[in-house]
Amino acid sequence: MKNSKFLFLGVFFAIVLSKTQAISWYRFYEMFKFQSFHMYGIIGGAVVISMVFMQLFKRGIIKDIHGNKIHPKQKKKGIISPLLGGTFFGLGWGISGACAAPIFVIFGFKLIPALLLLVGALLGAFLYGLLSNKLPN
Amino acid sequence: MDFIFEPWPWYIGGPLIAISLLLYFYFGKNFGASTNFETLCTMAGAGRFSAYFKKDWKQRDFALLFVVGLIIGGYLSSVYLIPNQYIDLNPTTMNELTNIGFSNVGTQYFPDEIFGEEIYYSFKGFLILLVSGFLIGFGTRYAGGCTSGHAITGLSSLQFPSLLAVIGFFIGGIIATWLIIPSIF
Numbered sequence: 001m002k003n004s005k006f007l008f009l010g011v012f013f014a015i016v017l018s019k020t021q022a023i024s025w026y027r028f029y030e031m032f033k034f035q036s037f038h039m040y041g042i043i044g045g046a047v048v049i050s051m052v053f054m055q056l057f058k059r060g061i062i063k064d065i066h067g068n069k070i071h072p073k074q075k076k077k078g079i080i081s082p083l084l085g086g087t088f089f090g091l092g093w094g095i096s097g098a099c100a101a102p103i104f105v106i107f108g109f110k111l112i113p114a115l116l117l118l119v120g121a122l123l124g125a126f127l128y129g130l131l132s133n134k135l136p137n
Numbered sequence: 138m139d140f141i142f143e144p145w146p147w148y149i150g151g152p153l154i155a156i157s158l159l160l161y162f163y164f165g166k167n168f169g170a171s172t173n174f175e176t177l178c179t180m181a182g183a184g185r186f187s188a189y190f191k192k193d194w195k196q197r198d199f200a201l202l203f204v205v206g207l208i209i210g211g212y213l214s215s216v217y218l219i220p221n222q223y224i225d226l227n228p229t230t231m232n233e234l235t236n237i238g239f240s241n242v243g244t245q246y247f248p249d250e251i252f253g254e255e256i257y258y259s260f261k262g263f264l265i266l267l268v269s270g271f272l273i274g275f276g277t278r279y280a281g282g283c284t285s286g287h288a289i290t291g292l293s294s295l296q297f298p299s300l301l302a303v304i305g306f307f308i309g310g311i312i313a314t315w316l317i318i319p320s321i322f
Contacts, residue, residue: 003198003199003202004202005164006161006164006166006199006200006202006203006206007202007203007205007206007209008206009157009160009161009164009203009206010202010203010204010205010206010207010208010209010210011206011207011209011210011213012157012206012210013154013157013203013206013207013210014206014207014208014209014210014211014213014214015210015213015214015218016145016150016153016154016157017154018210018211018214018215018218018219019144019145019214019218019219020144020145020146020147020149020150020153021144021224021246022150023211023246024222024224024246024247025246025247025248025251025252026224026226026230026242026243026246026248027224028310029230029234029314029318030226030227030230031310032307032310032311032313032314032315033230033233033314033315035226035227035229035230036226036227036230037147038147039147041147041148041150041151042147042150042151042154043151043284043288043289044151045147045148045150045151045152045154045155046150046151046152046154046155046158046289046293047151047288047289047292047293048151048293049151049152049155050155050158050159050289050290050293050294051293051294051295053155053158053159053162053293054293054294054295057162062159062163064162064163064164064165065163065164065165066165068165070162070163072162072167072168072290072294073167074296075281075282075286075287075291075296075298075299075302076281076298077298078298079301081279081280081281081298082280082281082287082298082299082301082302082305083301083302083304083305083308084279084280084305085275085276085277085278085279085280085281085302085305086276086280086287086301086302086303086304086305086306086308086309087276087305087306087308087309087312088272088275088276088279088280088305088309089272089273089275089276089277089279089280089283089305089306089309090276090305090306090307090308090309090310090311090312090313091269091272091276091309091310091312091313091317092268092269092270092271092272092273092276092309092313093269093272093273093284093306093309093310093313094309094310094311094312094313094314094317094318095265095268095269095272095313095317095318096251096265096266096269096270096273097247097251098269098270098273099170099273099277099283099284099285100169100170100171100173100174100273100277100283100284100285100286101170101207101283101284101285103270103273104170104173104204104207104208104211105207105208105210105211105214106211106247107207107208107211107212108208108209108210108211108212108213108214108215108216109211109214109215109246109247110247110252112256112257113247113251113252113256113266116256116263116266116267116270117266117267117269117270117273118270119267119270120266120267120268120269120270120271120272120273120274121174121270121271121273121274121277122174122177122178122181122274123270123271123274124174124270124271124272124273124274124275124276124278125174125175125177125178125274125275125277125278126178126183126186126190126274127271127275128274128275128278128279129175129178129183129186129187129189129190129278130186130187130189132187132189132278135279
């Protein structure tokens with residue numbers, strides 16, 4: 001299948017997050033309590049190196065597999081939605097120590113808790129879909 | 138061989154995450170994880186309730202394969218690659234958590250107080266995970282991204298909404314760890 005490379009990339013990404021402890025509840029707790037550098041090092045390092053890649057995309061030095069220029073999708077504009085939505089997400093992240101990709105990785109570690117997190121996340125996404133026209137941006 | 142089984146330090150994690158992002162874009166798609174919540178809603182039939190979900194989920198088959206990969210990778214890591222889940226925590230963190238009633242702090246990735254089997258029998262434990270998940274799903278969709286989409290992709294491509302989103306992530310995360318965690322345990 002032409003998209004099987006994404007399957008392998010998922011396996012790789014999950015191993016990276018697992019081996020660097022970036023899926024551990026404790027690592028996010030200490031991050032939000034400013035008691036350790038570990039997660040800042042990981043996320044900060046990822047952002048700085050990605051900035052270099054973004055520049056290479058922009059200048060057309062790295063093209064995609066089909067030879068097309070790479071354009072990262074522009075996030076929807078707004079002030080309230082990223083701030084308020086971000087705060088809701090941060091609450092869930094801070095309590096459970098899970099963000100979006102790690103929820104799926106946690107399936108390999110703690111099946112039932114991961115399932116509960118996912119069911120909750122789908123209900124949350126569903127409610128957002130129902131309300132999306134009514135919420136302030 | 139030791140390298141495979143030992144925890145990997147932060148300075149390995151950052152570059153490997155950036156390489157994952159690079160490959161995702163190189164393969165022709167936009168790096169992120171939380172849009173999958175929407176796709177799964179669509180697959181479950183949410184389109185019957187709101188036009189928001191009337192999308193062709195087959196367009197996102199690559200992302201669903203990525204998700205399957207995440208689950209497989211998590212399983213391989215937990216079973217074969219991490220013989221010891223010990224976390225080298227700051228003593229302050231350990232004391233704090235012990236004081237609010239956490240046991241065996243830092244001896245495994247996921248504390249029993251939130252992820253242990255007791256939660257199957259306790260309404261509170263059940264609710265903690267379900268409500269957290271709900272906030273994650275609602276929040277990431279409202280904000281338009283998660284740690285991958287906003288903090289890494291968005292910040293590195295210098296997008297202003299992503300900076301606001303990351304500020305929001307920290308407002309929420311700080312309220313959760315400084316105020317909510319001590320009050321629910």
